[in-house]
Amino acid sequence: MSKKRIITIVTSLLIICGIGYGTYASVSQGSETSQVAKTSSSHATKGNAKSEVVGLDGKVKPKKSKKHSAETKVESKEAQNSSKAASTKKVEAKKAESQKVEATKAEAQKAQVESQAASGSAPADSQGQKSQATQAGQTANVNKPADPAPAPQPVAKTVTLSVYGPISEGNHKWRNDDSVEIKDGDMVIDVLKRDLASKGMALSYKGTGATVYVRGINGIFEFDRGGQSGWLYRVNGVFPDHSCGNYPVKNGDVIDWMYTEDLGHDRNAPQG
Structure with a gap:
């Protein structure tokens, strides 16, 4: 074999080895890049999973911001206050209506007492007892001294x-x-x-x-x-x-x- 032929074979082998090494390096770098991309994708997926909320219908609901949450709390508090005020107004209205009914009953009872007093009969309460006003009047009449009999007026002749x-x-x-x-x-x-x-x-x-x-x-x-x-x-x-x-x-x-x-x-x- 000639020297020239040997040099040609050695050169070919070196070229083949260089090509093989370059291919290996390229494949190795692509594998690392793919792995890094997968890792980044995995972290991104986890981050998204943390920030997303899945509803009962299976759909992902966007996470509410802190500002929106605060506004929601304020609105909820205002709604509670409004509901409480409405309840208070209802209670006051019922109380006022009850007082009005009581006042009407008192006026009716007073009118009945005056009517019975005018007719000469003593009023009685729900238990059949005389009213306090009548009792007081009777007590006053008992304690009041009898009026002296008027002096007889001389008959004119x-x-x-x-x-x-x-x-x-x-x-x-x-x-x-x-x-x-x-x-x-x-x-x-x-x-x-x-x-x-x-x-x-x-x-x-x-x-x-x-x-x-x-x-x-x-x-x-x-x-x-x-x-x-x-x-x-x-x-x-x-x-x-x-x-x-x-x-x-x-x-x-x-x-x-x-x-x-x-x-x-x-x-x-x-x-x-």
Whole structure:
């Protein structure tokens, strides 16, 4: 074998060895890169697995951020506060309604008590007992001293008085059954003066006591209708034979004064 041929064989072997070594190195580097990629992929997968949440439907739910979680908590707290406020309002509304019902019952009971008090009957509660107001009233009535009986008022004493004008002029009644109050010790002349003065009619007389003599009444005097004319009086239908100044009156007497034009004959007066 020639030297040239040997050199060619050796060169070929070296080339073959170089190619084989290069291929090996390339394959080895690709294997390491693949392993690193797998490792990175595995870590990424684990990280994603930690950050993902799977729901009941099998779907992955994104993980909520801290801010979203805080907002959710705040909203939940506000909802709880709102619910609590609504419950409080309901309780207050029920309480107010209950108070209104109680007030209505109290007003109805008060009206019933007043109605029964006005009708004279004593009100009774649910147990059939008298109300406290009635009991208090009864206690006050028991403790209150009885009012003293009013002092009897004196009964006024009166007489009836009439005055007749001249018969020739129609025998008119100038005073018609006047009721005149009398006092103890009054005489017929006192009754006549008191009644005529209250009616504004004139009276003319003279004397005192047993000497009293009536001269004129209402402007008509003795002798105005002749020499036999003048004034007469009678008590309870009887013509007294003495002066009106000393004739006492009593309760219920009927006194008549009459003008005569014939010494009493026209008045049926006794003569003597």
